Amino acid sequence: xxxxxxxxxxxxxxxxxxxxxxxxxxxxxxxxxxxxxxxxxxxxxxxxxxxxxxxxxxxxxxxxxxxxxxxxxxxxxxxxxxxxxxxxxxxxxxxxxxxxxxxxxxxxxxxxxxxxxxxxxxxxxxxxxxxxxxxxxxxxxxxxxxxxxxxxxxxxxxxxxxxxxxxxxxxxxxxxxxxxxxxxxxxxxxxxxxxxxxxxxxxxxxxxxxxxxxxxxxxxxxxxxxxxxxxxxxxxxxxxxxxxxxxxxxxxxxxxxxxxxxxxxxxxxxxxxxxxxxxxxxxxxxxxxxxxxxxxxxxxxxxxxxxxxxxxxxxxxxxxxxxxxxxxxxxxxxxxxxxxxxxxxxxxxxxxxxxxxxxxxxxxxxxxxxxxxxxxxxxxxxxxxxxxxxxxxxxxxxxxxxxxxxxxxxxxxxxxxxxxxxxxxxxxxxxxxxxxxxx
DNA sequence: TCTGGGGTCCTAGGACCC
DNA sequence: TCTGGGGTCCTAGGACCC
Numbered sequence: 001x002x003x004x005x006x007x008x009x010x011x012x013x014x015x016x017x018x019x020x021x022x023x024x025x026x027x028x029x030x031x032x033x034x035x036x037x038x039x040x041x042x043x044x045x046x047x048x049x050x051x052x053x054x055x056x057x058x059x060x061x062x063x064x065x066x067x068x069x070x071x072x073x074x075x076x077x078x079x080x081x082x083x084x085x086x087x088x089x090x091x092x093x094x095x096x097x098x099x100x101x102x103x104x105x106x107x108x109x110x111x112x113x114x115x116x117x118x119x120x121x122x123x124x125x126x127x128x129x130x131x132x133x134x135x136x137x138x139x140x141x142x143x144x145x146x147x148x149x150x151x152x153x154x155x156x157x158x159x160x161x162x163x164x165x166x167x168x169x170x171x172x173x174x175x176x177x178x179x180x181x182x183x184x185x186x187x188x189x190x191x192x193x194x195x196x197x198x199x200x201x202x203x204x205x206x207x208x209x210x211x212x213x214x215x216x217x218x219x220x221x222x223x224x225x226x227x228x229x230x231x232x233x234x235x236x237x238x239x240x241x242x243x244x245x246x247x248x249x250x251x252x253x254x255x256x257x258x259x260x261x262x263x264x265x266x267x268x269x270x271x272x273x274x275x276x277x278x279x280x281x282x283x284x285x286x287x288x289x290x291x292x293x294x295x296x297x298x299x300x301x302x303x304x305x306x307x308x309x310x311x312x313x314x315x316x317x318x319x320x321x322x323x324x325x326x327x328x329x330x331x332x333x334x335x336x337x338x339x340x341x342x343x344x345x346x347x348x349x350x351x352x353x354x355x356x357x358x359x360x361x362x363x364x365x366x367x368x369x370x371x372x373x374x375x376x377x378x379x380x381x382x383x384x385x386x387x388x389x390x391x392x393x394x395x396x397x398x399x400x401x402x403x404x405x406x407x408x409x410x411x412x413x414x415x416x417x418x419x420x421x422x423x424x425x426x427x428x429x430x431x432x433x434x435x436x437x438x439x
Numbered sequence: 440t441c442t443g444g445g446g447t448c449c450t451a452g453g454a455c456c457c
Numbered sequence: 458t459c460t461g462g463g464g465t466c467c468t469a470g471g472a473c474c475c
Contacts, residue, residue: 040475058441198473199473255447256445
């Protein structure tokens with residue numbers, strides 16, 4: 001029987017900023033999404049001011065300024081690197097097959113690797129002290145605070161993690177090892193907070209007087225299965241302590257790569273739309289090569305402002321490639337033809353996205369007797385990646401991506417974003433290292 | 440004025456087969 | 458007037474996650 005621990009970084013992006021700027025401790029901090037559009041991370045002090053997750057920045061700006069909240073544009077170079085460090089520390093505690101990186105700031109462990117089927121409830125002290133060691137080590141080695149929830153299923157471990165965060169006396173660790181503890185925990189949890197119950201489902205549940213996680217656990221099984229399909233049924237069984245969601249192996253490759261951006265200003269020129277899509281395709285292709293994958297299809301979609309209902313326009317298209325590739329040149333050509341097909345003149349575009357799909361590992365590509373693996377662009381792509389790694393993003397890029405994408409933080413085209421409040425990339429760029437001065 | 444980005448999984452329903 | 462039954466595969470779109 002598995003026993004899951006969910007390790008979750010507290011207010012992750014805000015905590016990353018604090019590691020390199022300790023003056024922010026105890027102060028309200030928020031981190032914004034791309035283009036400084038939405039609030040995507042909040043320190044506890046910012047949460048206490050009532051600032052919700054995902055809220056548009058402009059709607060909260062006044063309150064943020066009134067309370068002197070510290071505001072940061074997102075700095076994914078920093079957060080990505082900090083995430084890798086945290087995951088490296090966590091991974092060092094267990095064999096690989098007992099560890100799963102679940103998201104940028106969360107990981108699951110299967111503690112059964114340590115306990116080997118022992119009676120978990122009888123080993124509570126041992127489990128808690130292990131968790132405490134994990135928590136302390138991550139904090140000491142990376143500066144990031146984490147909370148840990150422990151339970152026999154992933155869904156219950158998620159709920160236990162929530163308890164660890166909410167309940168200050170729990171010391172950021174909460175273990176739910178028996179049914180009585182689980183029921184007490186679930187009784188105080190709104191059904192919408194259960195992992196896997198989103199907006200739609202929680203509306204449907206509440207309409208049937210299922211308001212807490214405990215209500216869902218005790219609801220008639222056939223009804224749940226009918227209303228919420230096998231997904232909801234699985235969630236219910238997980239709440240009952242029956243593990244239905246396994247630890248995912250980490251060596252499976254992903255199924256799609258998407259790069260999308262909202263534009264700072266509406267783009268009306270099709271030439272500029274082409275540039276933006278070419279640039280996004282280039283980003284996606286870089287990631288594709290970094291992961292050692294090739295793709296067999298590209299899809300592109302574009303849309304105008306979704307918040308102004310009048311004349312909203314969106315369109316998308318997909319192209320199947322003649323053979324799987326990781327060449328930016330081939331992918332940009334395909335994406336560009338799609339733009340010609342889907343875009344209309346005279347629209348003010350606010351967002352474009354490029355998806356690479358049908359991914360396979362480069363070294364496992366199937367060919368038929370009439371075609372050879374495509375290697376035409378192999379060396380130019382290798383040179384491009386090498387130069388860009390050494391001299392910085394976009395040092396070498398296709399002309400199709402536009403001529404002014406290098407260097408500055410905010411480009412000169414309408415489609416390029418601005419990140420006015422980005423902190424330094426302390427851990428990945430030599431020029432932005434933290435400077436320590438002798439007093 | 441200003442409203443994010445990157446993923447996965449599941450289902451319904453159509454197309455097609457015998 | 459009356460028009461079967463059983464199966465697979467694929468895709469678009471919805472819902473969910475962080």
